[in-house]
Amino acid sequence: MKRYDKYDEFNKWYEDVLQYAKIVDKRYPMKGSYVIMPYGFSALKKMKNIMSKLLDSYGHEEAYFPLLVPEKIFKKEKDFLKGFGGETLRATKTFLQELDEELIIRPTSETAMYPMYSLWIRSWRDLPLKIYQTVNVFRWETKMTKELLRVRELVAFNESHTAHASAEEAEKQIKEAIEIYKKFFDEIRIPYDIFKTPKWETFAGAQYNYDFFTTMPDGKAIELASVINLGQKFAKAFNIKFMDKDEKKKYVYQTCYGISERELGVAISLHGDNKGLRMISNLAPIHIVIVPIKKNNENDKKIMIYCEKIKNMFEGTKCGKYKAEIKVKIDNREIRPGEKYNDWEKKGVPIRLEIGEKEVKSKTLVLARRDKLTKEKIKEKNIKESVKKIIKEIDKTIYREAKEWHKKMITKHKTLKDALKRLRNYGGIVGVKWCGDENCGKKIADKLLGSAIGYKENEKVEGKCIICGKEAKHWMYFGRTY
Ligand SMILES: [Zn+2]
Structure with a gap:
């Protein structure tokens, strides 16, 4: 793929x-x-x-x-x-x-x-x-x-x-x-x-x-x-x-x-990341996918019964401020577990539980989390609390990464040349000093080959407009937009 x-x-x-x-x-x-x-x-x-x-x-x-x-x-x-x-x-x-x-x-x-x-x-x-x-x-x-x-x-x-x-x-x-x-x-x-x-x-x-x-x-x-x-x-x-x-x-x-x-x-x-989607819990259509690891022997039935049991444990369990129900799906398709893993990772399901003979016997499950693509062992008796905690952590990781990106992509510049270079090489939203005059604003937008996004009302600015040299009123932001 x-x-x-x-x-x-x-x-x-x-x-x-x-x-x-x-x-x-x-x-x-x-x-x-x-x-x-x-x-x-x-x-x-x-x-x-x-x-x-x-x-x-x-x-x-x-x-x-x-x-x-x-x-x-x-x-x-x-x-x-x-x-x-x-x-x-x-x-x-x-x-x-x-x-x-x-x-x-x-x-x-x-x-x-x-x-x-x-x-x-x-x-x-x-x-x-x-x-x-x-x-x-x-x-x-x-x-x-x-x-x-x-x-x-x-x-x-x-x-x-x-x-x-x-x-x-x-x-x-x-x-x-x-x-x-x-x-x-x-x-x-x-x-x-x-x-x-x-x-x-x-x-x-x-x-x-x-x-x-x-x-x-x-x-x-x-x-x-x-x-x-x-x-x-x-x-x-x-x-x-x-x-x-x-x-x-x-x-x-x-x-x-x-x-x-x-x-x-x-x-x-x-x-998302390079593997595909990563759904936060407030938007995820499915929160947990259970993948039974069957071996085509008499234990398969036990595995399926155990998967159902785990799924049922989550019935009515909610997460987040809006009390969204934790949705659990058992993936019982006749394809290799590896293919299933790949599939659900790409679809961004936050948590995957892998259940085979060993897990049924030891009542300890393998939990894979989508944010970091790591696996850990979870005891059946702690499963509900662990899942709730991990869902929260996954949301946090994803949000933190998005915030870091956002912060990195807003920059301020002393010169038009500098701002233009930034937009060319990295994009994002660039701020320059602006006097408040429409003509100056439009000129900057033209020179940056972008559009005027706006200014933050409470942001302080000192210095001169980079077009006309008059006292600047705002940091004005520009970008190439959708
Ligand atoms: Zn000006």
Whole structure:
């Protein structure tokens, strides 16, 4: 079997593990749309659950809004139309007739939700309104597409849309959203940095936004999530007004924030090693695989009975903050144990138990852990506690390695030449001093052949802008992005 180096040949590595581990099948006969297979979907479902639970615990409610938006409604907010128009699909006819009204397939759901918000919100008592949905959205990407990371049909787009009585409350909501996303990325063990997006890269129709970013193994930066303050633009376009306590009618202030299956692609990329996937416990479809070592003799039956016994010991056992059940699978296929080991290592199952005649007799099992690829002996009577402890350790190792990589990939530079050299040789996210002026920002991006990612609001800077020589306001970060 071919093996690729995750860092040197990331694209090949990624395609290979997704295919081998049956996460995604890319053979669907349409560019940019992929089939998510059961093993991948199981991990995705776990990720979606973590996000839903977090949003619920912060007072959001889940709902569903339609896939199609009438064209005249889609066009209501001009900046939004300009930003998304180019990648939005329009439905105009069936096989038999032209439609009376052109329909738009949502690229994101502002225009599907806000006409309803204008009906639902009447008084200050209706605020805040905090609603989310997890749906598919469609964007006609013209750039290269890539499984989970850049797709035309996002299938697990989790978008929250809130409305508030005042600008201050909307600001507070932005802080809350950042807190929710921080927790989410901690749960799925993805290290990140939060940047305020410069004006010229801000979400279409928004006042400002914050982006979570990390660096992929190929050195390219990737946006993980956006938290967006919409101000009152959409409220005005969609006439979302409420009667305030002072008996005056006012427009609401809105925020929105979203994530998608991209997060699964990033987790797979950051957590894996040259052998394949390494699933953290919060995402793993299977936590323990038991491999019976049979010898084709009368003891085989005993081995199988013992394997079942061990599996049953884990029934109802949970792990982690979200109390995910520890899933155990016995691999009873008629192939060599070595092949099975290889298979499950590539699929990233955290723990493998090997059980043969000797283990049945001694009630001591061989446990192989996926993070370090080491084996140890575990007594049957300690098995549950040992497994729980080792699962935690595996999560820790994987997270620590990802964090080390992330830290290494954010660098600051005194000169453009230096920053450019860094991006060329290593990639990542590079910071340079910047005066805050849009022209200087765009110039730096051009010279680095990358895009402006943003700045960290509280980061101190001293010195001059590397373009115009004026007093620097921020360390501004750039990278080549997905
Ligand atoms: Zn400048």
